[in-house]
Amino acid sequence: MSKIILIDDEPIFHKIVQMTLKNTELSNHATYSFDGEVVLDYLEEKKSESKSLPDYIFIDLYMPLFNGWDFLNGFQSIYKSLKKNIKIYVVTSSVDPRDIKRSKLYPFVTTFISKPVMKDIFDNINYAN
Numbered sequence: 001m002s003k004i005i006l007i008d009d010e011p012i013f014h015k016i017v018q019m020t021l022k023n024t025e026l027s028n029h030a031t032y033s034f035d036g037e038v039v040l041d042y043l044e045e046k047k048s049e050s051k052s053l054p055d056y057i058f059i060d061l062y063m064p065l066f067n068g069w070d071f072l073n074g075f076q077s078i079y080k081s082l083k084k085n086i087k088i089y090v091v092t093s094s095v096d097p098r099d100i101k102r103s104k105l106y107p108f109v110t111t112f113i114s115k116p117v118m119k120d121i122f123d124n125i126n127y128a129n
Contacts, residue, residue: 009063036071050083061092
């Protein structure tokens, strides 16, 4: 069963994802956070415990204080030490081509998704497991 972490500063987006996942197996394995720094700390702490690590992280780029770029930069310094290959999805309301191009510079970023399109992504995760 896949584990998901969603990092976004918008409570309504958390609710939308919860409703999207409501009738899927993923619903019981999703964690929601408003703070990417807390998630990075958790990943660093659990880096040797593959069962504790998520399979997927969905991260918004533009958040106050610790934004998605901060998370990606921090993840870049630890991802090779993690005992699991975590797929990172950038999920944002930005449609700026520079953001898309910049996100592709990170080798661990799976894809760039413009909000609110999510259901097909979750469906693909469900079918893959």
